[in-house]
Amino acid sequence: MHYDDQPIIACSTGGSQSAAIHLVRLSGFSDLLSLQAAFSGPLEKCRPRTVFLSDIVEQKQVLDQAMLIYFEGPNSYTGENVLELNLHGNPLIVERVMELFTSQFGFRHAKEGEFTYRALTNGKMQLSQVEGLDLVLNANSELILNQGFKSLHGELYLKFTELYRYFIKLKATVEMQIDFAEDMGQEQAQILMDEALGKFENLLEELYLKSRGPLVDLATPEVVIYGPTNAGKSSLFNQLLKNERAIVSPEAGTTRDYVSENLHYKKNRYSLTDTAGIRQTSNAIEGQGIKRSRKLWDRAFYKLLVLNPFEENRDWMATEGIDFLVLSHKDRPEFAQKAAIYLENYSDIGILAVDLKNPGSIGPELLNAPIEPLLEKSLGQQTPELDSQVLDITYILDGVTSKFNKLAGENAIIVPRHKEALAVTWESFKRFQRLSLESYDIAILSNEINSLGINLQELIGIISADEVLDDLFSNFCIGK
Amino acid sequence: MEHLNQDQNFFDILIIGGGHAGIEAAHIATQFNLRVGLLSMPEVPLASTPCNPAIGGVGKGQVVREIDALGGLMGKIADASGIQFRILNESKGFAVQSTRVQVDKDLYSQCATELIARNLLISVVRIKVDKIQKIGDNFIAEGSDGRSYGGKKLILTTGTFLNGRTHCGETVETGGRVDKPSSSALGNLFAEVSVATHRFKTGTPPRLKNSSLDYTQFVVQATDPAAFNFHSLNAPNQRQQKQLDCFLAETSPKMMQEIRKNKERSPIYNGQIAGVGPRYCPSIEDKAFRYPDKDVHHVFVEPEGHNRQTMYPNGLSTSLPLEVQQKFLREMPGFETAEIMVPGYAVEYDVINTTELNLQLEHQNVTGLYFAGQVNGTSGYEEAAGQGIIAGINAALSLLKRAPLILSRNDSYIGVMIEDLVTDLRDEPYRLFTARAENRLFMREDNTINRISGYRKSLELKTELDDYQERYSKQFKWLSELCREVTIKANPANRKYFKEMAYGELTSNIFLEELLKRAHLNPIETLNNECLARGLSFDPLIVKGVAISLKYDGYIKRAEVQGRKMLKLGQKAVLWDQLQGNKNISFECRQRIAEIRPETFSQLQRIVGIRPATLAYVAGNLV
Numbered sequence A: 001m002h003y004d005d006q007p008i009i010a011c012s013t014g015g016s017q018s019a020a021i022h023l024v025r026l027s028g029f030s031d032l033l034s035l036q037a038a039f040s041g042p043l044e045k046c047r048p049r050t051v052f053l054s055d056i057v058e059q060k061q062v063l064d065q066a067m068l069i070y071f072e073g074p075n076s077y078t079g080e081n082v083l084e085l086n087l088h089g090n091p092l093i094v095e096r097v098m099e100l101f102t103s104q105f106g107f108r109h110a111k112e113g114e115f116t117y118r119a120l121t122n123g124k125m126q127l128s129q130v131e132g133l134d135l136v137l138n139a140n141s142e143l144i145l146n147q148g149f150k151s152l153h154g155e156l157y158l159k160f161t162e163l164y165r166y167f168i169k170l171k172a173t174v175e176m177q178i179d180f181a182e183d184m185g186q187e188q189a190q191i192l193m194d195e196a197l198g199k200f201e202n203l204l205e206e207l208y209l210k211s212r213g214p215l216v217d218l219a220t221p222e223v224v225i226y227g228p229t230n231a232g233k234s235s236l237f238n239q240l241l242k243n244e245r246a247i248v249s250p251e252a253g254t255t256r257d258y259v260s261e262n263l264h265y266k267k268n269r270y271s272l273t274d275t276a277g278i279r280q281t282s283n284a285i286e287g288q289g290i291k292r293s294r295k296l297w298d299r300a301f302y303k304l305l306v307l308n309p310f311e312e313n314r315d316w317m318a319t320e321g322i323d324f325l326v327l328s329h330k331d332r333p334e335f336a337q338k339a340a341i342y343l344e345n346y347s348d349i350g351i352l353a354v355d356l357k358n359p360g361s362i363g364p365e366l367l368n369a370p371i372e373p374l375l376e377k378s379l380g381q382q383t384p385e386l387d388s389q390v391l392d393i394t395y396i397l398d399g400v401t402s403k404f405n406k407l408a409g410e411n412a413i414i415v416p417r418h419k420e421a422l423a424v425t426w427e428s429f430k431r432f433q434r435l436s437l438e439s440y441d442i443a444i445l446s447n448e449i450n451s452l453g454i455n456l457q458e459l460i461g462i463i464s465a466d467e468v469l470d471d472l473f474s475n476f477c478i479g480k
Numbered sequence B: 001m002e003h004l005n006q007d008q009n010f011f012d013i014l015i016i017g018g019g020h021a022g023i024e025a026a027h028i029a030t031q032f033n034l035r036v037g038l039l040s041m042p043e044v045p046l047a048s049t050p051c052n053p054a055i056g057g058v059g060k061g062q063v064v065r066e067i068d069a070l071g072g073l074m075g076k077i078a079d080a081s082g083i084q085f086r087i088l089n090e091s092k093g094f095a096v097q098s099t100r101v102q103v104d105k106d107l108y109s110q111c112a113t114e115l116i117a118r119n120l121l122i123s124v125v126r127i128k129v130d131k132i133q134k135i136g137d138n139f140i141a142e143g144s145d146g147r148s149y150g151g152k153k154l155i156l157t158t159g160t161f162l163n164g165r166t167h168c169g170e171t172v173e174t175g176g177r178v179d180k181p182s183s184s185a186l187g188n189l190f191a192e193v194s195v196a197t198h199r200f201k202t203g204t205p206p207r208l209k210n211s212s213l214d215y216t217q218f219v220v221q222a223t224d225p226a227a228f229n230f231h232s233l234n235a236p237n238q239r240q241q242k243q244l245d246c247f248l249a250e251t252s253p254k255m256m257q258e259i260r261k262n263k264e265r266s267p268i269y270n271g272q273i274a275g276v277g278p279r280y281c282p283s284i285e286d287k288a289f290r291y292p293d294k295d296v297h298h299v300f301v302e303p304e305g306h307n308r309q310t311m312y313p314n315g316l317s318t319s320l321p322l323e324v325q326q327k328f329l330r331e332m333p334g335f336e337t338a339e340i341m342v343p344g345y346a347v348e349y350d351v352i353n354t355t356e357l358n359l360q361l362e363h364q365n366v367t368g369l370y371f372a373g374q375v376n377g378t379s380g381y382e383e384a385a386g387q388g389i390i391a392g393i394n395a396a397l398s399l400l401k402r403a404p405l406i407l408s409r410n411d412s413y414i415g416v417m418i419e420d421l422v423t424d425l426r427d428e429p430y431r432l433f434t435a436r437a438e439n440r441l442f443m444r445e446d447n448t449i450n451r452i453s454g455y456r457k458s459l460e461l462k463t464e465l466d467d468y469q470e471r472y473s474k475q476f477k478w479l480s481e482l483c484r485e486v487t488i489k490a491n492p493a494n495r496k497y498f499k500e501m502a503y504g505e506l507t508s509n510i511f512l513e514e515l516l517k518r519a520h521l522n523p524i525e526t527l528n529n530e531c532l533a534r535g536l537s538f539d540p541l542i543v544k545g546v547a548i549s550l551k552y553d554g555y556i557k558r559a560e561v562q563g564r565k566m567l568k569l570g571q572k573a574v575l576w577d578q579l580q581g582n583k584n585i586s587f588e589c590r591q592r593i594a595e596i597r598p599e600t601f602s603q604l605q606r607i608v609g610i611r612p613a614t615l616a617y618v619a620g621n622l623v
């Protein structure tokens, strides 16, 4: 990504739709007075960081009356001179004003993320702060928003640099083993190294655990329904959506093999996915679908297994990583006897027994059946009475929210780049530990330490920024 | 001027200082058939070892071999005067092993003097230089006898003598070493050459009468017959001198107490010495005050030579007054009746600002003027010699109008050292550690010729050494290929053989290379066996080099891949002047940056004291 340092302009509020107000930002002009021709008011009276009212004029023709706020570089978002124009919210006005500045004042339209890019290059922000900003701007939940603010304020960054400091100490003790063991004695050198190792490991582990959480990106937690064919998955899917019908978003993700819908619940947004049932098949397309189901399941944030207790489910008893079990066909006689074995086998997760009487294909309108909670555990909520009359599929959703909040409460690290770097660092550290037990060859050990160092440097941003920036800035909306 | 040009006393290259740097520079320059004048103080023998008479050590052993492969003298002299050979870090893997040779002090200088004397292109003048001038393109040095000497290039290797002052307790004298004069005049001769802002300091322990120690209380360290000589044309294990033992002793709590009692009499601690000493080579006072809880430190007791009555207690460097030295020494086990022959002392001296030098060690403001050795702020004989040979080669190449020789930090310790010196100001005397080398797995003693022969070849000097290196390279290649290509079949005979040799299982056919890499085997012994078994005989240097190279091959490749990413970043240009006004960078970091003016990210990274936050910030902005 290569930018010049021409002044840039963009509408920060989208600008393509009518609204009460639109905000247009200009950055990188040399001097506020150089823009005087575009304003009727005397700009020398426009003091930084105070509101100033003026008409915007093009050859005596008034384009709009605007509120101006001037930020003098370097005390601005980008570090350059910045002018914000609050215009009336008509797209046409916005267009004409932008046109004025691009045609007569040497401005050009900002590229995606360019304001933030300038903030970064002018040292107004650090890489991890930019990532924080990304989170703040694109947050779809409170958690993400908080995380974003943490990053913006550099808290996480401080932790990372602390880890790096410990690493330098550790590396020093390894080097000592090579260059100074003779002077200080092998024993002493070993003690120092073990000490440093301990400190580093503690902090790394803490950060790593925070970053690990679910395998998936917490920004769009995915709830996946999974199980054998005909267990009642699609019925459950419809039921869940129906239950929350009012807030189901129309965004569709229909593919041939699985179906996803967005689901808003308690200030958070999830995606809910119904997968193809798992069975032996000779049909190639169905086979593909099954493969994808497995994949979806593996990286799901919340795993809902649906089983029909009247079927032979021996193969499913050992399924790992389930968050919640739904037993269908509660309406059939002898359900209690059939279900007993599942209660035993899945004693540490939440289980719901349901009657999904209305079978059939996908579609929320099909469902209206009563569903009763049978058993509800381990989710930090009160356990409802067995056979209670409460029909509340929200137990499942509360389970999802509770898992989400639990991870969030632990200050999870959710910036994908940080997660990735921490995972690689952790792996590399484990390898180092293993080697240090097995190998007498200190040069090889120190080699491992070096790769650990490279990973850590990535974490605190000592890397070639190109790749990161490219990726990052393509996520930014213009003008932000 | 003209008359001087014709003069006996006008040389192609003039060198001031006959220490380790000076003799290497002189010797290598004559290989280009140039006339060299070597001016050195009459009071100090050539290539003298004022401190621990040992050559090599961790990181430094590699340098000695690099010098040797470039055609230098140090390895040859050390072999000829070596009275004890050891391999350091022997139990820690091949890549970090280094050779150290204890030398006979007198023999070392004697041997150096002979080698120089035999060289008809070198004129040694034993004189103290008082004044240096540059007139036109030439340099003139005036000796204390009033005579002038000239040269087209000048190499300054004056060691610790620039404004040197020695300290022994309250006694302060001018001099680069105890009882030797100093070179005060040189300090201000070149207005364009700046001296580093702080002075450096180094010290040496008292020398003890060898018959006054009780050796039964020490641990004996014998010479290691397996260690290879430094000089590649010498038979690796053949010793030229009778070998002697060294000993390991320990300090005692009572002794450390005695030192702590005398804090106000220590020139380092009472403010008498302002120079900065190396942290890695602390005096015994430093150890006493910096580590108040630690009373037991190692002391190596080393003979100084066959014909000397003195022992060198390595680890007891001190500048305390003589009577205090006497007193604390006798509190050490085995030292109860120790007699001091020469007291320990410290010396403070000026060093030049090496960031004004280029990678050829030539001063950027004074064309034709080179600096090498301790005057550049390094410490150690090997470091000095390594710079000496580079300055000598480049002065010669420049005179012959040929391209300079610059060793890369990726394949030599000399390259690491010189780049470090010219890219950063040092806060303390600079010594080589293996830790300074990014490419340590590759920069080993065993493959020195592989690493250096290309450089040597580029000098186009056809000597015996060059023939040897060519032969070596061919055979090395040949044996490496053999290891990669020879298959050992998993047949009953071989299985039986593997069992006999304790080689481990042989379940399927393997390449010889794979056998060498087996973790439980010593690759050198194994390759030796396998060569013998096939009736092949190779230079032991080659067998060793091939075996170890194969062993590390995979690791080195991996490190290379990892390094590449960083290398890419490291090569990116940094606009240091733009960082100056940047408030995101701490004041201290900006100051360092202004002093050093890093041009690439890797140079920035290597600046001492640069914070990770600064690096992250700068890296984040290198788009």
Ligand SMILES: Cc1cc2nc3c(=O)[nH]c(=O)nc-3n(C[C@H](O)[C@H](O)[C@H](O)COP(=O)(O)OP(=O)(O)OC[C@H]3O[C@@H](n4cnc5c(N)ncnc54)[C@H](O)[C@@H]3O)c2cc1C
Pocket: B016, B017, B018, B019, B020, B021, B022, B039, B040, B041, B042, B044, B045, B046, B047, B048, B049, B050, B051, B052, B127, B128, B129, B130, B157, B158, B159, B160, B161, B176, B177, B182, B183, B186, B202, B203, B204, B281, B345, B346, B347, B372, B373, B374, B375, B378, B379, B380, B381, B382, B384, B385
């Ligand atoms: C007290 C002391 C303790 C040391 N301790 C250690 C140690 O423990 N380990 C270690 O590795 N190294 C140690 N060193 C350092 C080591 O001795 C030097 O690094 C090494 O000798 C430097 O080599 P050189 O060629 O740069 O200078 P030197 O070997 O010092 O040679 C300089 C030469 O220049 C000559 N000279 C100087 N000025 C003039 C002049 N004006 N005119 C003519 N000739 C001049 C001198 O006569 C001398 O021959 C110590 C040095 C000293 C003095």
Ligand SMILES: Nc1nc2c(ncn2[C@@H]2O[C@H](COP(=O)(O)OP(=O)(O)O)[C@@H](O)[C@H]2O)c(=O)[nH]1
Pocket: A227, A228, A229, A230, A231, A232, A233, A234, A235, A236, A277, A328, A329, A330, A331, A332, A354, A355, A356, A357, A358, A359, A360, A361
């Ligand atoms: N009686 C009864 N039938 C059910 C229940 N759940 C699902 N079914 C029936 O089981 C069949 C398969 O249901 P479906 O939701 O399509 O299962 P999927 O293959 O897992 O998606 C349909 O005929 C449903 O009517 C239930 O709770 N009670």
Ligand SMILES: [Mg+2]
Pocket: A230, A233, A234, A275, A276, A277
């Ligand atoms: Mg279905």
